[in-house]
Amino acid sequence: IRKPSQHPYPPSPKRTWPIIGNALQIPFTRPWLTFADWGRAQDNEIMHLSALGQHIIILNDAQDVVELLEKRSATYSDRPRMPLLEQMGSFNSFNAGILPYGDLWRQHRKTFQQGFRKEVVGRYHTLVTDKARNMLQRIISQPEEFKEHYEVFAGSIILSIMYGYEMDSTKDPVFQAAKRAITLSNPEALLASLAVSTIPVILNVPKWFPGGGFHDLLDEFNKALAVMVDIPYNMVKGRMQDGAQEKPSFVQEMLERQTERGLTENDVLKNVAATGLAAGVDTINCVMLNLTLALALFPEVQERARKDISLAIGDRLPTLEDKLTIPYIEAVCLELHRWAPAVPGGLPHASIRDDIYKGYLIPKGSIMIPNIWGMVRNPDIYPEPDQFRPERFLNADGTLSDDNRCWTFGFGRRVCAGRHLASDAFWLATAYMLTALNISDPIDPTTGVKITPANVYFTNELISHPQPYTCTIKPINGASDLGEGSSVNN
């Protein structure tokens, strides 16, 4: 048996220089595209990069991702250290998505699970339905403001579930603070996803980091974070102390459980709720923007969906109980997450011990990049990957095929903790949009040029949004009355 040190690293896509390694070749702009290209050039083999001694492993193949991040999850569930985020006040201990693999992370994850595992998210169906219906009504009365309506949809679901807090405009102060905190933390998170945040030289490159200015940024970030983390949480506590009969919320329920069990309050619950806000709002908003663009670009999908919906349930709005009856809607959701994964570069994991895989050494402390884009845009598995074809996920008889694993929510023990809620919310929103609206004419507002499947692009952010666009949204005949049991004529 060879010692770990006798095994080679996985192949590198580029020449590795002494000391700096591949530091100068690591792409800054939409790195998932370059990683996917590099992967394709070497049969999607697992790849190794190094940067000043930091090992980085790029995975473009779903089988490698499953084998390492899922089957060997005891080794690959840590997160890379993020030196800048660690300076950002309490960010490091507040966000479960960033915490190192260990006891504190486990406490956060367990708390999350109590409100968001598969078996319990059904309790939010009524709330999610109300919010989706409200969104649809807003779109019908002000279609040109659809982006505002999506943000309200995403923000109001999370704030209402977590805190029983209702918002009805993006000007809401708690929502504004959350948005600001998320935006300010994004550059570092993006750098981390590029796996270069440990490289001091490169840390000086981003424009937002001009020496002293960084401290102002930190102050602003910490202020926004304090509003986002403390205000809604303290509101729930205040209501409970006053004995006010408010509608229940995740935070209230968990605080009551703590009291019943005689446990003392700690920061975990407060931070879990705020993480939900940070992790859930922009992601849900982003998939809604992606969906609208996809439907505008591929009108044939809207036509087939309307036929299938009408055949399955007649002229009414679908409900979450109709999921199994209308497989085409699920196929649209799966195809959307494939065509435009919200986090295309994946969130990096890190390894906690040396491992040998396919004869290669993956050293302890490696940053593992599951390149979701490389997986979902692989033409050998999804021919013509830039085409939006929900049929990919269906059998010839219209039932869902077995190949319906959705990669967009990540992997293994660090898989998205809010995925069941997000999937329900997104399924219902998709079903409503397909039933009640006709979407067309995606235009780039700066150039006035029509967007086509060939020129569509997604932004260079950790949560990668579609390019700015406008489109025409019209209610389908009869969809303006959305009362209970309302009918929709195609």
Ligand code: HEM
């Ligand atoms: C469509 C919407 C969403 C997408 C695409 C998404 C995607 C992701 C991804 C890719 C990860 C990283 C997984 C990994 O490391 O392999 C993640 C982590 C996480 N997500 Fe989501 N997410 C969404 C919505 C939500 C919502 C609504 C919540 C909360 C209510 C949430 C809470 C979390 C948390 C807490 C983590 C950190 C998990 C950990 O590190 O243990 N997400 N999500």
